[in-house]
Amino acid sequence: VSEPGSTTGLIADTLRTSLVDGPGNRFVVFLQGCNFDCVACHNPQTIPGHAPVDGHVPIRRTVDSVVEEIRDVAPFIRGVTVSGGEATQQPAFLRSLFAAIKADHDLQRLSCFVDSNGACDQTTWDRLAPVMDGAMIDLKCLDSEIHQSMTGRPNDQVLVSIEHLHRIGLLHEVRLLLISGVNDAPDLVERTGRWLATVNPSMRLKVIGFRSHGSRPQEPPLVEPSQEELGEAADILRSAAPFEIEIV
């Protein structure tokens, strides 16, 4: 059995400080590799089979080396978020990284979050639970067929993950990425609100408008929703339950 600190992960990139990856200022690790192939992905280079972005070659790194990088910026951050790619595709690294942070006297105050597409089994979450402080889950679409067309995979695991994470007290928020004409039909949004309300009627929700900048060109091109359309979607969601909603 190897030491947790020597566990390695295939890492696409790290960010020393981020204002947009969870509560407070956070260090972010982007893991390489994803089990989805989303049309709207902003980091397509992390998906196998897609071209790497100039100068960003994924590298295999140990937990210890990432922990040292975190230590460097620790006074400035509230926590660490592991994103991707899909973070849960490298569960051993994820678990070891969080465990190392929690075991470190100087770093244990940092919260450990996962930014995930939710497509993993319950066991993965249960193993992470002792060292994880919260998960932010993307729900690409409640309708499994549309989900399949958007991501290449059905959404059954995603829905179970959301329910399960709420049950074990680790669901920080659910993000809904809306693309005009793809997954923003009012009745679909309404059904989504009703389903989320059955999980937790006071859930934190982020309604995120798709932005073409950084994503792959599509034919026909994906359409960015307007601020009004996002506001309308938020209103529909609110009619289902008193969610805490932020529009991005």
Add this chain to the structure above:
Amino acid sequence: MDMTEFQTRASALTQDLTLGYDQKVRMLAALATEALPYPELSPPCREALDKRVICDMYEGHAPFTPRYVLPDYERALREGIDFLELEPPEDLDDALAFLQIMYAHVPSVTTYPVYLGDLDSLLAPYVDERLSDDELDRKLRRFWIGMDRMVPDAFAHLDLGPDDSRLVRAMLRVERSVRQVVPNITLKVDPDRTPDDLIEDAVRTVFETGKPHFVNHPMMVADHGDGYAAVSCYNSLKIGGGAHTLVRLNLKEAVLRHQGGADAFLSDTLPHYVELTAELAEARIRSLVDHQRFFDSHWLATEGLIDIEKFSAMFGVLGLAECVNLLMVHEGLDRGGQARYGHDAEADALAVRVMERLAALVAARPVPYCQGGGGRAYLHSQGGIDIDDGVTAGTRIPVGDEPALLDHIGTCAPHHRLFTAGVSDIFHVDETAVRNPEAVVDVIRGALAAGMRDFTFNLDDNEFVRITGYLVRKSDLAAIADTGSARHTSDHLAAGSEAAYHLTQRAVKRIGCRELHPK
């Protein structure tokens, strides 16, 4: 200045259609002291001043007030003021009126008070649970409007914190609601005493009005004791004391007059100019104290609300970035401009060497009437004035050349402990922070832990534009462009800087500050 020049300049002021009556009176007074002889200086000191290697901030030829005065408002409220025939206040209304009256009589180089008090603690004795939040806000709001209209100068500064209280929350609330240029505000932050959600409340206030600044309370207390305040822009001084004068050394100009490498600069050129700067301070202080005899005559002194023992002078520096970058060239280490301040470990290390040497020289040079600083001038990283061209304020990294936030902090933080009388590095924060104010709280805590004395940030795309330490509203600047006049004296200063720095056309919104009338 001969009589013809005096008359020309005086006429220009009296006939200026853009200045208000009050602004004319103050500028004419400043002009009058320029007609008096300058305090006696040695020829090398005079030459360095004329060439602006060293600078007196155009404070005038016969200083008859200290530059910055920090009255002991707490004592005034407790004991009353004979000179103003004011009894100690008995309730909040009395106290607010008392302070407002007092502000009208507190001098400084700007002619307005630069310190308005540690307002939350000053007013705490007059607020109890019988006063509703609504009532409290209404009274404070009226007071806030009074400050802005009666002390129309963005250098007027009040302090809050470090402890949380009903009053500090109410004041931040009122500040957000009135959206004024005055008062400038500092929140004292003690990492152990100031709760996150108070810092967050203050961060949300910055999003609205560009204020407050955040200062490192434990570092300030270590340097000044408990009785300190941040005043004007980034000047930290003793309450009941202040700064007689601010003189500054332009390190870029010093290095331009230097042949040879860094070692020779530190051993010869720098001590030479430090001595000339100190001589200038000394001459001005003696004029103020011995010849104009401010402390023998002013009621603040005679009633014990200020004490000359708590005063010192401010020894300002600017142009560290250019100084270091030029020395890197002299040393042949600049790698074609790649190895420069803020972007190279060697350059940053050289900057620390220059500043530590300078601090040691200032600490070794006695200056009269500076008991507040242990008989020495306080070191100050000077924020620049509008005539500065091609030289970077204080110890900052040149505008537009700043590295990423944490690297920026890493370059600047080592200098902060040296600047007893204040230092500023201004950080720009992306608008996304509005959705995540906690993240800014984290950065502030980190910056203070890294040894920063002051943390000031601007939000991109804010109506309030920071002219280093003080603020103007973009709409007021636009009005000056249209009509030429402004209610706040500091707006005129900003307009001068605006013209020089094309403030509104550039992405990075930092420009020099000028604490006197425009020339």
